[in-house]
Amino acid sequence: MRKKPDSPVRKAIMERRSIRQFTDAAVDRDLIMSALEAASWAPSGLNNQPWRFAVIWEPTIKEALAGLTRYAATIKSAGVLVAFFLDKDVSYDHTKDCQAIGASIQNFLLALHAMDLGAVWLGEILKNKDRVLEILQLPARLELMAVVAAGQPAHRNQSSHRQPVEELILLEK
Numbered sequence: 001m002r003k004k005p006d007s008p009v010r011k012a013i014m015e016r017r018s019i020r021q022f023t024d025a026a027v028d029r030d031l032i033m034s035a036l037e038a039a040s041w042a043p044s045g046l047n048n049q050p051w052r053f054a055v056i057w058e059p060t061i062k063e064a065l066a067g068l069t070r071y072a073a074t075i076k077s078a079g080v081l082v083a084f085f086l087d088k089d090v091s092y093d094h095t096k097d098c099q100a101i102g103a104s105i106q107n108f109l110l111a112l113h114a115m116d117l118g119a120v121w122l123g124e125i126l127k128n129k130d131r132v133l134e135i136l137q138l139p140a141r142l143e144l145m146a147v148v149a150a151g152q153p154a155h156r157n158q159s160s161h162r163q164p165v166e167e168l169i170l171l172e173k
């Protein structure tokens with residue numbers, strides 16, 4: 001296969017890894033807001049922009065959320081948590097809205113990576129999504145899609161793997 005030009009976007013996609021341990025270094029609020037702006041520029045069906053964000057800095061709230069997942073250590077060490085919600089009031093198609101929020105989360109992760117911050121997409125906590133709403137005192141029209149834990153990476157030696165793309169292509173006619 002011909003080598004693709006290493007565009008900044010492709011470079012970020014390939015380099016980004018899930019980071020699950022963070023240092024105590026403070027996270028700049030402006031950087032998080034900038035990454036959330038990137039998240040909000042994801043595509044969505046009918047451009048309905050179904051994503052909503054809860055940004056959590058307070059240690060007491062982090063502690064409470066940590067009690068809802070086996071990724072407690074990651075949640076506690078994160079400088080900031082961002083919970084991504086689907087707003088059912090603006091939803092028109094649940095599948096398409098979930099896809100849009102997935103795109104929004106990926107934009108967020110890539111934007112953080114491009115600013116040398118680390119993050120991980122946490123889905124396991126969804127088993128307690130109603131408890132998350134209670135702790136954050138948010139209304140039932142919001143459905144939790146993920147919590148992203150972010151901060152200064154404690155290390156950058158995380159590796160990952162993917163199946164070769166040739167094995168994923170079902171057909172090419």
Ligand SMILES: Cc1cc2nc3c(=O)[nH]c(=O)nc-3n(C[C@H](O)[C@H](O)[C@H](O)COP(=O)(O)O)c2cc1C
Binds near residue numbers: 017120122159
């Ligand atoms: C829908 C979804 C749910 C995930 N849930 C968790 C999780 O609960 N805990 C965790 O540590 N990582 C979670 N991850 C991160 C994946 O484990 C990670 O993306 C995968 O292993 C590939 O590694 P990479 O992100 O470093 O490329 C989740 C990712 C996605 C997309």
